[in-house]
Amino acid sequence: MKKILIVLPNDALGGAEQILKMLAEYHKKDRIDIFFFKRKMTNQWENTGNNENVTLKYFNVGSEYLGSICFLFEILFKSREKYTFVYTSHVFITGIIGLLIRLKLISKDYFVARESTLIFQRFKGFKLFLYKLMYKTGYASVDLLICQTVQMKMELLKALPWLENSTKIEVIPNPIDLELILLKSTANANDGIEKYGDYIVSAGRLIPEKGYDILIHAFYKVKQDYKSLKLVVLGEGKEKTSLINQINELGLEEDVFLIGFVENVYPYFRSAKLCAVSSRIEGFPNVLLQMMSQNKNVVSTKCAGGIDEIPGVCIAETDDVESLKEAILKSLNSQNCKVGSEFDIFLKERSIDNFIVKIEYFLNIHNQ
Structure with a gap:
């Protein structure tokens, strides 16, 4: 042994x-x-x-x-x-x-x-x-x-x-542990997700490196075309007060939800209209792989090497509100019929x- x-x-x-x-x-x-x-x-x-x-x-x-x-x-x-x-x-x-x-x-x-x-x-x-x-x-x-x-x-x-x-x-x-993800994604853990209606989801610590200020600003612009859309952010961190102030300044109190730490993120990823990674810098965001296991509409900034080579992920520049907005709109408007199978093949290799x-x-x- x-x-x-x-x-x-x-x-x-x-x-x-x-x-x-x-x-x-x-x-x-x-x-x-x-x-x-x-x-x-x-x-x-x-x-x-x-x-x-x-x-x-x-x-x-x-x-x-x-x-x-x-x-x-x-x-x-x-x-x-x-x-x-x-x-x-x-x-x-x-x-x-x-x-x-x-x-x-x-x-x-x-x-x-x-x-x-x-x-x-x-x-x-x-x-x-x-x-x-x-x-x-x-x-x-x-x-x-x-x-x-x-x-x-x-x-x-x-x-x-x-x-x-x-x-x-x-x-x-x-x-990525696909067996564990399968167990968690099929668990009965909706936590009232349906109350958010159509939503974008992101997950991670509320720290500057994760770029949530960029995501919230980009979402504000996306809302001009998608009036009923919501933004749900999973995670805790030192930037929470600053992000709440930004949400209030943009008048998004009824549209952006910082719901804190969630033990099982997969039902949130699966039910979302789109999953987003808005980070400024990462070694490699594992959450991106987790999102890909649940949803065919995934947007990510180029916060780590190799992300722009993943088939099917809609790419945005880092620290760029306009680029992230355009990537989100492109993903929301697309018909990603083949992406699910591309994601599956990519994840099985990992x-x-x-x-x-x-x-x-x-x-x-x-x-x-």
Whole structure:
């Protein structure tokens, strides 16, 4: 039986965390230790933790930096079992784990890390300095560093050209769990969706990077042609007050609904007239794949590499109200008869099994 270590900053299921959870589900017949550097905030990992082979470990602190210290003490007093695979998906976590491997406090066969965002576009100042320190400190211990897109790999090597000499870096597109999506999409979880009538839906944290201010402004313009249309946004975040003020200024109080966190987004995606990703920047928006699994009318900005190559997705420029408005109108007016099958073919290529096959190929693992 393999021994697996997965380490995360917290238990909230953002895009990066969803990938790690898929890896945990894939390895469910193996022994798995899952560490969270913060106290328990959600129950979103409980179904994974119900497996007798899985141990969930939380540290009762509110900061991932304090959590890293707690993790160090945990490792110091733990027996030195060798992990078959170690998985991470956040730069800070990868740097810490890589350092502990260099210090021989963690023993492993393979350390697989994943880049979760475009660090050098998204951050600056002291936070970027800390991230650069993590690359220097721990990334030499990584056996395989996964970039989500070619653009992400190019951006990373442009900023850190030396990294290619110490770390194997490959592009593997994000996987999607179609079996889990099927279960959730068929669940009886409408939550009164019918009250919104015809609506556009978007989902994600309410942060500037997601571009909801752009989406709301574009929707205001779309409303000139589609009077009864509504906009439903799923998610919480620090920009909520600012977005509410924008909604009020545009007179959209009866038309735009910020309904907060929704555990099962799939019924909302399936019932919408259109699903929209309005992000300014992403590593790759997993929510786009989730939308494609439910709806043939999908609009996305070019917020990550490769999005404009997905067949059937209606593309808009980033940070551009007019371009997003035109893409939404084009999608609403189209008869996307073939798109459903194109989406199905595209998504089947992104199964978790194919993701693992590519990892093992790049690690030169054969029938182990």
